Every structure is written in structure tokens, then in C-alpha cells.
Amino acid sequence: MYIGIDLGGTNIAIGLVNKEGKIIATGSTPTLAPRDYKEVVADTAKLSNDLIEEKGLTIADIQGVGIGSPGSIDSKKGVVIAAHNLNWYNAPVVDELKKYFNDIPVAIENDANAAAFGEYVTTASDKDSFLAVTLGTGVGGGIVLNKKIYRGINGMGAELGHLVINEDGVQCSCGTNGCWEAYASVTALINQTKAAIAAHPESTMAKDKKVSGRTSFNAAKAGDPVAKQVVDNYIKHIATGIISLINIFAPEVLVIGGGISNEGDYLLDPIKKYVDECGFFKDVEGTEIRIATLKNDAGIVGAAFASKM
Amino acid sequence: MYIGIDLGGTNIAIGLVNKEGKIIATGSTPTLAPRDYKEVVADTAKLSNDLIEEKGLTIADIQGVGIGSPGSIDSKKGVVIAAHNLNWYNAPVVDELKKYFNDIPVAIENDANAAAFGEYVTTASDKDSFLAVTLGTGVGGGIVLNKKIYRGINGMGAELGHLVINEDGVQCSCGTNGCWEAYASVTALINQTKAAIAAHPESTMAKDKKVSGRTSFNAAKAGDPVAKQVVDNYIKHIATGIISLINIFAPEVLVIGGGISNEGDYLLDPIKKYVDECGFFKDVEGTEIRIATLKNDAGIVGAAFASKM
Numbered sequence A, B: 001m002y003i004g005i006d007l008g009g010t011n012i013a014i015g016l017v018n019k020e021g022k023i024i025a026t027g028s029t030p031t032l033a034p035r036d037y038k039e040v041v042a043d044t045a046k047l048s049n050d051l052i053e054e055k056g057l058t059i060a061d062i063q064g065v066g067i068g069s070p071g072s073i074d075s076k077k078g079v080v081i082a083a084h085n086l087n088w089y090n091a092p093v094v095d096e097l098k099k100y101f102n103d104i105p106v107a108i109e110n111d112a113n114a115a116a117f118g119e120y121v122t123t124a125s126d127k128d129s130f131l132a133v134t135l136g137t138g139v140g141g142g143i144v145l146n147k148k149i150y151r152g153i154n155g156m157g158a159e160l161g162h163l164v165i166n167e168d169g170v171q172c173s174c175g176t177n178g179c180w181e182a183y184a185s186v187t188a189l190i191n192q193t194k195a196a197i198a199a200h201p202e203s204t205m206a207k208d209k210k211v212s213g214r215t216s217f218n219a220a221k222a223g224d225p226v227a228k229q230v231v232d233n234y235i236k237h238i239a240t241g242i243i244s245l246i247n248i249f250a251p252e253v254l255v256i257g258g259g260i261s262n263e264g265d266y267l268l269d270p271i272k273k274y275v276d277e278c279g280f281f282k283d284v285e286g287t288e289i290r291i292a293t294l295k296n297d298a299g300i301v302g303a304a305f306a307s308k309m
Helices: A037-054 A093-098 A111-123 A186-199 A213-221 A225-249 A259-263 A265-276 A295-306 B037-054 B093-098 B111-123 B186-199 B213-221 B225-249 B259-263 B265-276 B295-306
Strands: A002-007 A011-017 A023-030 A064-069 A072-074 A079-083 A088-091 A106-110 A129-135 A139-145 A253-257 A288-291 B002-007 B011-017 B023-030 B064-069 B072-074 B079-083 B088-091 B106-110 B129-135 B139-145 B253-257 B288-291
Touching (some): A002 A111, A002 A295, A011 A037, A011 A295, A023 A037, A023 A295, A037 A093, A064 A111, A064 A295, A072 A106, A079 A093, A088 A093, A093 A106, A106 A111, A106 A295, A111 A129, A111 A139, A111 A253, A111 A295, A129 A225, A129 A259, A186 A213, A186 A225, A186 A259, A213 A225, A225 A265, A225 B225, A253 A265, A259 A265, A265 A288, B002 B037, B002 B295, B011 B037, B023 B037, B023 B295, B037 B093, B064 B093, B064 B111, B064 B295, B072 B106, B079 B093, B088 B093, B106 B111, B106 B295, B111 B129, B111 B139, B111 B253, B111 B295, B129 B225, B129 B259, B186 B213, B186 B225, B186 B259, B213 B259, B225 B253, B225 B265, B253 B259, B253 B265, B259 B265, B265 B288
Parallel strands (some): A064 A106, A129 A253, B002 B064, B064 B106, B253 B288
Antiparallel strands (some): A011 A023, A072 A079, A079 A088, A129 A139, B002 B011, B011 B023, B129 B139
């Protein structure tokens, strides 16, 4: 049995995960950021122990503890180098967690990398090259190569949302112009939807009191031509980044997760069509593109399995 | 001692490479494409044996033979899956080479990957993550992770020139719009230079009878404002792709090679400036960006060392 910790800016979600990658118990507690990392780790350890007891287990049943944390992470040293939303800098989180879980392997990974790894270990563990893309508030992702999370220098790797798809495009939150995230995130889709409503007040989308990532998709499916255009353009933005990633990595599998991935084949089919049209892989088998399956559990499972990576 | 073979559409360059990665003898022979792969391999083997004899060595002194080939390569099976310029499809080149070099390890890699590996083994062999970008007729490159060439599915990986930097941009030779190659290759620079001359016939560049990749750089250095604009825009295109690659990989080292890299610091300094401005790596040490050193020898050295990878 493993413990997976998904540390967020608002909540900490913890799961007991069996060796098949199934979550058998979960709990959560507020992060109450910004707080000292030692306080957060203490709460995390307490909640973990509660879960262990709740299932009639003891610490001796736990073979590993993994934590997925926002920010840049030095997984080798077990340190959060910088997590702005937690206000943690050079926080030795693994050493602190070890105080509560002595002799058990404790691992830390970037949260997006942990989520990618969770999807990998449960759905693609026989593959040597795997990419996960998450279309959420931002665009994130993770890279798993040769069964290991790819981290890059100082754990800064796999900022997939910040590949540039329009060099003179709209400014991204990171400061660079034209990042994929500035076009393919849910935040970007909401902005694109609002702009379309302003330009076309006759669109049925104007009736939506609170514009969300679903506004344009729902209206497009109901036949609204303005919404259809918004969705078509948005999907093209997603496909552009995916084409870049496939041309760079030629991964065996690429999964698409995040809230927008709930659109399923309505999203996936046109993306596959764009990729098929893009020229390479005419002579050989290409990348399998699919929708992520684990949803919000991916972070817990991936963190848990990171402790045995 | 190793034999490295750089198989091109026009010429085959072969080198005897010592275990430090130094080329101690070279030879070349025309490819005479399109020809049957067996004929090309026979010529390659003959030239290799000539080099061995020339240096007073015997086949017993050779510990490995590696070949860098254009096209999509299945390195595990030793097969050229498809090399359009050679007209080779599913050609079992390694098995054929082994007929001449029995009991010696024989390896095959994509030529761009081999060149990247050559640069890696001679200048960055202590690093775990390394990218090479080649700005030539096209834009190519290679990825070396954990001391191994990254190949992707079916050897299709690392088509770095085909990451998209402008989703509605100019059409690339691969069919997709806005690929990096369509903006940052020497071919693209020549087109950009010609367009600037047409718009500004007063530019000193108009005196250049045969526009090349050097035309704009030379005129810019001599103070021509139109040329300066061409060079500035071109370098920005290069930097855009490099920023994407760094955000994805956060590699320890990224080297820039190909003809344009002869511009040295005049090219490198503004690229570094763009990368520094792009937001990430504020808290941590970033990627070291430098000019490739091996030039045309990289393919031979990398192919030779691929045989001991």
C-alpha cells in the first residue's frame, strides 16, 4: 500500500493507493496557504495516519509515500525550490515528511508531473514514451520516458503550456507572447467566448449568465454558428500544440486531460484529424492520442507511485 | 577504434574515430542515389577497409561501426524504414553491413540524431539532458537524455524543425503551416532576405548577386538598417523555437549548429537575451546555450559512438 498526496494551493488531497494503482481511501484537509511547510507537512502526516487507521492498517503496511507539489521541485534532494502560491522557497519537504514516516521511501514530484505519471502507470505502463497534456485553468503536462518522469534541469521540465504557438501572439501569464496556454487553456477559451459574444450579441451564448468553458461547446452542439466557430478555433489551437509535441517526441501515447477533456470524442476526433493531416508518420505507425481516464485522481496515484519509481 | 559513417544524399563521409571521439582518418565516396542499399553498403565497407589499411590497422582494431542515415530509422531492428532521398524503404542496412564486419557491433541512427550525439559525446557527456539544433537548409536536431539518443516511436522523434511557431504562418515543406523550419532555416533566411531586397531596393544587400545566408548578416554588420531588421527578425524566429524547447525540456545544455552558427556570438548573444527575458528560471539555474563545435564532423563521430551506446 502507498500514500499519495496531492498538494494544492487550496486543498491537500490524500489517498491510500494499492499496488495496482487503485485508490482505496481518500481524505482532504485545507492547505491554509501561506503557512510554514512544517505545519502543512504535520497536517498531511496526521491525515495520512487517520486514513491508515480508518482502513484497519498500520504504518508497517505502507511501502512508500509520495507528494505532488506545485512549483519547481528538486526531486533528487526532496526540496521544493520555489512554489509561489504556497510561498515556499527551498523547503526540504521530504526530510520533514520522513520525520513522520521513518524508514519508508518518501518522494516528491511536481504536481503536473505526478498527475502525468498517475495516468501513465494506470493506462500506459508498457510504453516507453508517454505525454500527458492538461487543459485546465492553465495548460500543463508531464513527460514519462523509459518508465520515469522526465524532469529536466532543476525540475523545470515539461512546461508544455509554454511552448510558443504564435510568436507575436497574445501575452501569456509567464510574460512570453503566444504561449500555447494563452490559447488552449480553459481561461483562454472563456476569453475567446466572451470576445465572440461581444462581437455577436445575437449568439445564444449571450444568454449564459456566467460564461464557462462549457458555454461555447454546449451552444455549438445546439447548432449556434458563432459558438461553432469559437470551438473550431479553440480546437485548432489545441491541435497546434499537440502537433508540435508529436513532431518533437513522437511518443507512443499522448493523453489529453483537464476539464475540457470531458468533451470526449467531440474534442478528440477533430484533433486527430489535424494531426493526421500534418504530414509525418505517412510511412509508419503514429502516436495514439486519447482522453485521460483518471481525472482528479491522477495526482494522488502518480505521487504514490513516484515513491517506488 | 570505431568507424563512423555519415550517409548523405550526395556523399558518404567515413571516419576512423578513436575512443576520445577524435577523427584520425577520413574518406568519402559518392552516394550515387538512388541505388540499391546493398550497393551503397558495399562501397561503404570498401572505403572503410581502405581507411583501416591506410592507417596500418586491421579489422581486429575496430570495436564498432555506426551509420547515420537520412530518413526514419528503426535503430533496434537496424532498418531504414523510409529515406525518400535515397529511395530506400524497409532496407535492412545493419544486417547488410554486418556481412562485411562480422562480430563487430553495427548501429544505425537517423543522421540528425547521430550529429547531435557526436556533439554530445565530445562536449557534454557528463550531462543528463542535451539538445542540439541545426540551422541548415532545414532545421533539424537531436535529443540526448540519460546518455542515450531519444528516438520516439519508429525513430520519428526529434523533428525539432517542425514545432509550430505560428499556427497560421507560412506553409512548411512538411505541409503544416508555421513550422519553425519555415522561419529559422537558412532557406527561410534567404527568402526573408530576398523579400527585404524587393521591398527596399536601396539596401546594400541588393548588390549581392547571389543571395545567401550570409547576405543579411554581412550587410547588417556593415550598418545596413534593412539588413539589420532582417537579421533581428530572423534571430527572433530562432529564439522562439529555442524558448519552446527550453520550456519543454529544461535541458542542461542546448547547442546551435549548422551554417548559420558560424555567426557565433553575433547570433548567440541576442538569443540568450530572448531566453533570459522569457520568465521561467528566475529561481533556478537555467539551460546553458552554446554554439556547436564539431561542425561537419559531428555526424561521423556520433555514428561511431552510437555503436557503443
